[in-house]
Each structure stands twice: as structure tokens, then as C-alpha cells.
Amino acid sequence: MAEKLTIRDIARLAGVSKATVSRVLNQKPDVDPATRERILRVMEEQGFVPNIAASGLAGGRSRLLGALIPSLTWPLIPELMRGVGEVVGATPYELILYSINDVNHEKDRSDIISRIVRTRLVSGLLAVFPGPSAKYLAALHSRSFPVLLIDDQGIPPENTPWISVDNRVGAYEATRHLIRLGHRRIAHIQGPLKYQVSHDRYRGYCDALEEAGIPLDPALVLEGDFMPQTGRACANAFFDLPPERRPTAIFAGSDYMAYGAIAAAEQRGLRVPDDVAVVGFDDNPSSAHMEPPLTTVRQPFYEMGRRAAEMLLAFVEASRMMHHPSQNGQFAGVTPSTAVFDPPVRVKMPTSLIIRASCGASRHLHSSPEQGGGDRSR
Known part of the structure; x- marks a missing residue:
């Protein structure tokens, strides 16, 4: 039964409107503390797991970011993702890892990337060492779906944000x-x-x-x-x-x-x-x-991860503000601006x-x- 519960069910059980439950799920501040506590208690009692992708899309934009990595066993990944995670963790966004554990890293993984994009689950994507898929990712990058390449070993596409070292x-x-x-x-x-x-x-x-x-x-x-x-x-x-x-x-x-x-x-x-x-x-x-x-x-893998996350969040928030100009999307460490897309950002960090x-x-x-x-x- 718990799997079939919806926000509407939680609202009915808590004696509040569906909009109030939605505000609690999206961590909005304009909810009475007692009401918030009651809603959260009902969710816990019912074993309710919110569909954060659906709730984000209902508001027009997902609060999820994707990170496409070659393999969790690569020595650079833990430090890089630690930097990404610390920045994202201080915001209302959540991070989803897509690990392509492929022995043949030379293979173009456009098929997997295409499936990720079609789900409309994430609002933006970090791609670590995308290899042959870089051109496909460059074609996806837009104001409505920002893509940022991290430390790609080839020549980065001209129209895509990119961060590496000198x-x-x-x-x-x-x-x-x-x-x-x-x-x-x-x-x-x-x-x-x-x-x-x-x-x-x-x-x-x-x-x-x-x-x-x-x-x-x-x-x-x-x-x-x-x-x-x-x-x-x-x-x-x-x-x-x-x-x-x-x-x-x-x-x-x-x-x-x-x-x-x-x-x-x-x-x-x-x-x-x-x-x-x-x-x-x-x-x-x-x-x-x-x-x-x-x-x-x-x-500086850790610093690269932090910088990459800050850049992607700035792109996503700029996109959110263009779609919903009345919303104030700013939060710690990120200053959204619609100017971040032109020209594409190129960052070379010192070794x-x-x-x-x-x-x-x-x-x-x-x-x-x-x-x-x-x-x-x-």
C-alpha cells in the first residue's frame, strides 16, 4: 500500500492541502512548523517515499543533477565527487551518479546518455572523461539542459562548458x-x-x-x-x-x-x-x-569537483530563472546569471x-x- 500512496493521500491523512505537502517536500520555508512536523510524521508512519523527480517536474524543473562517470574504481573519482557532493549538499539539489563501468572506455555511450535525458529526471549533467561521447553531449547542451565536461582528454567541443587542468x-x-x-x-x-x-x-x-x-x-x-x-x-x-x-x-x-x-x-x-x-x-x-x-x-581533483558543481548549478539556476523569473533561485556558493551561457566557459585549473x-x-x-x-x- 505504501508504494501506491500519493501526495494527495498524505495531504488527506495530515488534514492539509496537497500544495502544503508539496511545499514541505520541496523544503519551502512558508509552512507552519507544527504542520510540517505533522506531515513528516504521517509520511514516516505510512512509509511514504516521495517521487522527487515527479515532484520536481510538476514544478517545471527537476531538483536533481546527474553525474556521468566512467567507473567508481578510477583513482580520481572519489576526490572529484567529494568536491561535487559538498557543493551540491549545501543546496536544495540532489545528485544522481551514472557509472558506466565499461572495460572499453573508447565506446561511444550516446545510447545510455540518450536514455538518461529522455527520462527528464535531471536538470543538468556533469560528464567526467566522456571520451567519444563528448560530441553528443555538446549537442545536448543548451539553456534548458546544461551539460558540463570535466577533464575530457580530447579537445573539448567549442560550444560546451569545460573544466580541466593546465x-x-x-x-x-x-x-x-x-x-x-x-x-x-x-x-x-x-x-x-x-x-x-x-x-x-x-x-x-x-x-x-x-x-x-x-x-x-x-x-x-x-x-x-x-x-x-x-x-x-x-x-x-x-x-x-x-x-x-x-x-x-x-x-x-x-x-x-x-x-x-x-x-x-x-x-x-x-x-x-x-x-x-x-x-x-x-x-x-x-x-x-x-x-x-x-x-x-x-x-586538484577535489577543487575541480567543487568548481564544476558550482558552474553547473549556476547554469541550472540561470535556466530556472529564465523559465520562472519570479523565483529566487540563489543559494550559497552559486550566483545564477543568464550571461553564463555566452560564451561557453573554459576553465583550466593550476597543478x-x-x-x-x-x-x-x-x-x-x-x-x-x-x-x-x-x-x-x-
């Missing part, structure tokens, strides 16, 4: 740090070249070499796939070079590839950082606990170089020694 600057600072430690033969393990981030990190690497007057050696640049196996394979290829051409340092385009490079060095009997320094990119949670702890470029033991900085930077796991931002 990969080129982060890679430049990592390489420059190795140069300042005295390294001249610095290898680079790239991410897959089909991704824009891989090109950006390679350009940052080249920028630092050029600035220091170090010629680029093509033999010291190999392509990986962001995962440990290719980091190991590329590092082994570097170690197979003649002694005079081997790198004394490796800058990997991801922490996972850096893990593989360290494993390859250990297998060869090489010590990190004594024989070869290693630097990664991402600052995964496990990187501080590697042996030795990994020097890396931190992506931080996190110096740990794997680069050997403690032996070189006597003015500021770094203990394993310590942080130093740029």
Missing part, C-alpha cells in the same frame, strides 16, 4: 624540476597520442628542455597508455639504450606509468632515485605510499608539483629538504 604547465614544471636537479638526459613516457592531454604534457616537457638549451632526443620519448604495463615496457626500452644514451631521469605522463617505470628499474637492479629519478603526473592516493614515494604533478623521494630532491635541494610524502606547490 597540463602543459604542469609537465613543464615537472621537467624543469628535474633539470634543476642536474639531469640532462630526461626521458618522457607519453600517454596515448589520441588524447589531447598527452600532447599538452609532451609540449610542456619540450618547453622545459628548450628553455634549458637541451636538445630533444627522439629516442627518449615513447608512447604508453597511462597504465603500469606500458610504463614498464617504455622504461625497459630506455634502459636498453647504450650507457651514454640512457636517461638519468624519467618523466611519466601518469602516475600509473611511473609505477611501471619504477618496477622496471628495480627489476634491472637500478635504484630510484640514485640511478634514475622518476616523476609522474596525477598524484593518485597511492603515490605517496610508493617505495620510494613518488614525486608527481598533482591534479602543483609534489616533491617526494623518487626524484632525489633531498640530496640536491639542501635549502629546502623534502621528506617522503611532503608537498610543495609551485
Whole structure:
């Protein structure tokens, strides 16, 4: 019976109007406290679970936001979603996660996205690493249904809001740090070249070499796939070079590839950082606990999540105000404006170089020694 109860039933049992029950469900302040308590008690006694999607649509706009993520197991997801959740949690909105746990991340998931949109369940959508689906999401983005891409690895569509990090600057600072430690033969393990981030990190690497007057050696640049196996394979290829051409340092385009490079060095009997320094990119949670702890470029996933949620809420509230101009949709952390749609927002957040033991900085930077796991931002 509880599943069949409607707002009308709750109103009848509480002796109030349907509109009053609706105001309680939507957390409106203009309800007498005693009446609110009575309505909530009736709901609890009857086991009533409101259909928040339906109640939102009845008012013209849903109070739900969607987040499309590749997999909950990705190391960046927990911190990113913690930032999103903290911002959304301070508002009247709720968050729904759509996890596409697909081994083949290259697949276009437009079919799933289309089903999400057709339900009219959410008022806006965050998409983390959408991959091939980015173009479809860009086509969906509009004033009535805002879409925001987070850290897409390709070139973001021109008409869609997008937030990422400055990969080129982060890679430049990592390489420059190795140069300042005295390294001249610095290898680079790239991410897959089909991704824009891989090109950006390679350009940052080249920028630092050029600035220091170090010629680029093509033999010291190999392509990986962001995962440990290719980091190991590329590092082994570097170690197979003649002694005079081997790198004394490796800058990997991801922490996972850096893990593989360290494993390859250990297998060869090489010590990190004594024989070869290693630097990664991402600052995964496990990187501080590697042996030795990994020097890396931190992506501010938590801050990205907060910023992305604030941006999407601003878009959604601007859309709500256009449809219902009499409503005051402002709340903490969000300033809606109809101008947020033109031109589309592009945000590049700064990275931080996190110096740990794997680069050997403690032996070189006597003015500021770094203990394993310590942080130093740029």
C-alpha cells in the first residue's frame, strides 16, 4: 500500500492541502512548523517515499543533477565527487551518479546518455572523461539542459562548458624540476597520442628542455597508455639504450606509468632515485605510499569537483530563472546569471608539483629538504 500512496493521500491523512505537502517536500520555508512536523510524521508512519523527480517536474524543473562517470574504481573519482557532493549538499539539489563501468572506455555511450535525458529526471549533467561521447553531449547542451565536461582528454567541443587542468604547465614544471636537479638526459613516457592531454604534457616537457638549451632526443620519448604495463615496457626500452644514451631521469605522463617505470628499474637492479629519478603526473592516493614515494604533478581533483558543481548549478539556476523569473533561485556558493551561457566557459585549473623521494630532491635541494610524502606547490 505504501508504494501506491500519493501526495494527495498524505495531504488527506495530515488534514492539509496537497500544495502544503508539496511545499514541505520541496523544503519551502512558508509552512507552519507544527504542520510540517505533522506531515513528516504521517509520511514516516505510512512509509511514504516521495517521487522527487515527479515532484520536481510538476514544478517545471527537476531538483536533481546527474553525474556521468566512467567507473567508481578510477583513482580520481572519489576526490572529484567529494568536491561535487559538498557543493551540491549545501543546496536544495540532489545528485544522481551514472557509472558506466565499461572495460572499453573508447565506446561511444550516446545510447545510455540518450536514455538518461529522455527520462527528464535531471536538470543538468556533469560528464567526467566522456571520451567519444563528448560530441553528443555538446549537442545536448543548451539553456534548458546544461551539460558540463570535466577533464575530457580530447579537445573539448567549442560550444560546451569545460573544466580541466593546465597540463602543459604542469609537465613543464615537472621537467624543469628535474633539470634543476642536474639531469640532462630526461626521458618522457607519453600517454596515448589520441588524447589531447598527452600532447599538452609532451609540449610542456619540450618547453622545459628548450628553455634549458637541451636538445630533444627522439629516442627518449615513447608512447604508453597511462597504465603500469606500458610504463614498464617504455622504461625497459630506455634502459636498453647504450650507457651514454640512457636517461638519468624519467618523466611519466601518469602516475600509473611511473609505477611501471619504477618496477622496471628495480627489476634491472637500478635504484630510484640514485640511478634514475622518476616523476609522474596525477598524484593518485597511492603515490605517496610508493617505495620510494613518488614525486608527481598533482591534479586538484577535489577543487575541480567543487568548481564544476558550482558552474553547473549556476547554469541550472540561470535556466530556472529564465523559465520562472519570479523565483529566487540563489543559494550559497552559486550566483545564477543568464550571461553564463555566452560564451561557453573554459576553465583550466593550476597543478602543483609534489616533491617526494623518487626524484632525489633531498640530496640536491639542501635549502629546502623534502621528506617522503611532503608537498610543495609551485
